[in-house]
Ligand SMILES: Nc1ncnc2c1ncn2[C@@H]1O[C@H](COP(=O)(O)OP(=O)(O)O)[C@@H](O)[C@H]1O
C-alpha cells in the first residue's frame with residue numbers, strides 16, 4: 250500500500266496540565282472516509298485540529314502527505330493548503346458576500362486572478378446547490394445554506410483532505426440532511442475525509458472506519474458494521490446505547 | 496438675573512471665528528492620534544516584550560494623568576531642556592499650537608489604541624481559525640478578517656473618543672490659543688457675562704457633538720450592512 254496521507258504517531262496534547270490527547274495513533278490513506286465519535290470533551294476536536302495545526306501537539310509525530318508538522322511556518326502553510334476544514338459554527342466571514350468568502354483563499358493563497366477565483370467559486374457553489382445565493386451575506390442564509398457555503402469555501406482550495414468538526418450539530422433538524430447529502434456526495438467522489446459527527450446513519454453509509462474516542466484516547470477503531478453491531482469495548486457499548494436510544 | 500440676548504448675538508460670530516482653530520486642533524490631533532494609536536496597537540499585539548511593554552507604559556501614563564497637566568508639562572516644561580530647544584522639533588514645540596496638538600495627540604492616541612485593541616480582541620476567534628485553515632498568513636488574516644470586523648466593533652467607542660477630543664480642544668485655550676473657548680474667555684473677561692457666553696458656547700459644542708455622532712452613526716450602519724436584512 251502507498252504511504253498514508255495522514256499519520257499520527259504517539260501524539261500527546263496538553264492544555265496546561267490537562268492531557269487532552271493520549272498517545273494517539275492514526276493512519277488515513279487517500280480516499281478513506283473516517284468517522285470520529287465519542288462523548289463531549291473526549292478530544293475529537295482537538296485531534297482533528299492538530300492535523301491542520303490549529304492546535305499544536307506536544308509530543309509524537311504528525312505527518313501529512315509525508316510532511317512533518319513542526320514549528321516551520323512553511324510546512325504549516327503547505328499542509329493548510331492541502332487540508333480543508335468545516336466547523337460546527339460555519340465560521341463564514343460575516344462582512345463578505347458568499348462569493349467573496351469563496352474567492353478569498355484562492356486569490357490570496359493560490360494566487361488566482363479575480364476571474365479565475367470567481368469561476369472556481371461558482372463551480373463549487375453549484376456543487377453545493379446554491380449558486381443563486383452568491384451575492385448574499387452569510388447572515389441572510391439559513392444555517393444549512395451557510396454550512397454548505399462553508400463546505401464550498403473549503404473545496405475552492407481543492408484540498409487533498411477535508412476535516413469536518415460536527416458540521417451538523419449547530420443546525421436545525423430539518424437542515425441536517427441537506428448538509429449530509431453534500432458530504433455523502435463528496436465521500437462518493439473519493440474525497441479523503443475525517444468527520445467528527447454523531448450522525449450514525451451517515452457513519453453507516455459512508456464511513457470506511459469508525460473511531461471511538463473517550464478521555465483523550467482512541468478506544469476503538471472498526472468498520473461501521475463491526476462498530477455498530479459488535480462493539481468490543483465497554484465504553485463504546487455504553488456510548489452507543491446512549492446515542493442510539495435518542 | 497437677566498439674560499442679555501443682544502450680547503449673545505454679538506458674541507456668537509466672534510466665538511464662531513475660532514471654529515477654524517478648534518477644528519484644526521480636533522482634526523490634526525485626531526488623525527495623528529489615530530496613527531499613533533495604530534502604532535501602539537501593533538506594538539502591543541506583537542509578542543515581543545520590548546515592543547509591548549513600552550507601549551503599555553506609554554498608554555498607562557497618558558491615560559492615568561489629566562490632559563491639562565500633560566498640556567502644561569509640554570508647554571511650560573519641555574522648553575527648559577536645551578536638547579529640546581536645539582532639536583528639529585523646536586519650531587513646533589515653540590508654538591502653543593504645536594504643544595496643544597502634541598498633547599492632544601499623545602492623549603487620544605493612548606485612549607484610541609486601547610479601543611482598537613479591545614475591538615481586535617473581540618473579533619470571533621473562530622473566523623481567524625477559518626482563515627488559518629484556508630492557509631491565510633497572519634498578515635492576511637489581520638488585513639482581510641480582523642481589521643474590517645474590528646473597525647466595525649470599534650466605531651461606537653471611537654466616536655465617544657472623538658467627542659471627548661472635541662471637548663478637550665477647549666483646554667488649549669489655557670496656553671494662549673484662541674479657539675472658540677479662548678475667544679469666549681476673552682469676551683467674558685471684557686463683558687463680565689460668563690453666563691450668556693459660556694451657555695452659548697456650550698450649545699455650539701453640543702451641535703458639533705450631534706453632527707459627529709450622526710456621522711459615526713452613518714459610518715457604523717455602512718460598516719454593518721452585512722448584518723442587515
Ligand atoms: N483551548 C483549550 N484550553 C483548555 N482546554 C481545552 C481547550 N480546548 C479543549 N480543551 C479541553 O480538552 C478536552 C477535549 O476537548 P475537545 O477536543 O474540544 O473535545 P470534543 O471535541 O471531543 O468535545 C476537553 O476537556 C476540553 O475542555
Ligand SMILES: [Mg+2]
Pocket residue numbers: 293294295414415
Ligand atoms: Mg468538539
